[in-house]
Amino acid sequence: MTDIIDGNAVAAEIRAGLADGIDTLADAGVTPCLATVLMSNDPASETYVSMKHSDCEEVGIEARDFEIDPEAPAEELYDTIDELNADPSVHGILVQMPVPDHVDEREVLRRIDPAKDVDGFHPENVGRLVAGHPRFKPCTPHGIQKLLAATDVETEGADVAVVGRSNIVGKPMANLLIQKSELGNATVTVCHSRTENLADKTRAADIVVAAVGIPEFITGEMLSEGVTVIDVGINRVDADTEKGYELVGDVEYESAKAKAGAITPVPGGVGPMTRAMLLWNTVKAAGDAEA
Numbered sequence: 001m002t003d004i005i006d007g008n009a010v011a012a013e014i015r016a017g018l019a020d021g022i023d024t025l026a027d028a029g030v031t032p033c034l035a036t037v038l039m040s041n042d043p044a045s046e047t048y049v050s051m052k053h054s055d056c057e058e059v060g061i062e063a064r065d066f067e068i069d070p071e072a073p074a075e076e077l078y079d080t081i082d083e084l085n086a087d088p089s090v091h092g093i094l095v096q097m098p099v100p101d102h103v104d105e106r107e108v109l110r111r112i113d114p115a116k117d118v119d120g121f122h123p124e125n126v127g128r129l130v131a132g133h134p135r136f137k138p139c140t141p142h143g144i145q146k147l148l149a150a151t152d153v154e155t156e157g158a159d160v161a162v163v164g165r166s167n168i169v170g171k172p173m174a175n176l177l178i179q180k181s182e183l184g185n186a187t188v189t190v191c192h193s194r195t196e197n198l199a200d201k202t203r204a205a206d207i208v209v210a211a212v213g214i215p216e217f218i219t220g221e222m223l224s225e226g227v228t229v230i231d232v233g234i235n236r237v238d239a240d241t242e243k244g245y246e247l248v249g250d251v252e253y254e255s256a257k258a259k260a261g262a263i264t265p266v267p268g269g270v271g272p273m274t275r276a277m278l279l280w281n282t283v284k285a286a287g288d289a290e291a
């Protein structure tokens with residue numbers, strides 16, 4: 001029987017586990033506060049930001065919402081970041097990506113105070129992660145580590161194929177998994193669009209993390225029996241549904257499930273964990289600021 005990994009259930013446990021930290025801060029008169037900044041009219045980005053706000057409300061984190069016209073000059077976004085950096089009541093800052101083309105994404109990431117960088121994308125925080133002493137672990141890979149732990153999937157000594165090399169998922173995932181730590185100590189192969197003989201790499205893996213952004217790219221015949229499959233993809237594909245689309249992962253679910261020992265569904269796998277770890281990082285940021 002394949003274990004269907006329930007991201008919603010594990011995320012609920014993570015949220016419940018944050019209550020102690022939030023109570024301790026409340027005793028000191030502090031409410032953790034996350035500021036989100038959206039400079040986009042993309043409906044998916046709008047949905048993600050609004051979900052992050054309702055998650056915050058649920059656990060007792062204050063969420064402040066900043067929206068900037070996507071046509072506005074980049075300086076408007078930079079100035080907003082500067083103001084949020086200077087505001088001691090704001091502990092975490094999240095600029096929803098992608099930003100418009102006329103905005104320099106790297107400048108945005110550099111500009112956020114690294115102590116408030118709850119995404120973990122600031123170069124200083126990337127450096128700390130690679131050097132093995134992370135401040136904020138990026139939410140999706142951190143959530144995947146927690147999901148593996150909750151499913152009793154051992155990373156120590158495991159062969160992992162990470163398919164995808166993005167700064168948000170693939171690279172930090174590989175870095176976290178190779179670290180000398182309880183949720184690390186794995187041997188990682190990072191694959192991407194130019195990888196030759198990809199199926200040989202995925203078939204050799206005990207754990208496959210699919211984060212390529214291509215619908216149903218990883219199929220069952222690319223996997224070994226008993227593998228753990230973590231599907232990071234959320235792709236909208238045209239479908240004969242009420243909305244005219246459906247969400248599919250980077251993994252062809254049915255054929256992969258037939259091979260896998262454990263697999264994450266889409267939706268309801270990695271997505272809720274990413275959101276839970278953002279709350280985790282915001283509570284950490286507030287705690288660090290008050291320490």
Ligand code: GUN
Nearest residue numbers: 094095096097098119168
């Ligand atoms: N857009 C897609 N994923 C993310 C994320 O993890 N953080 C931010 N800030 N934007 C995103």
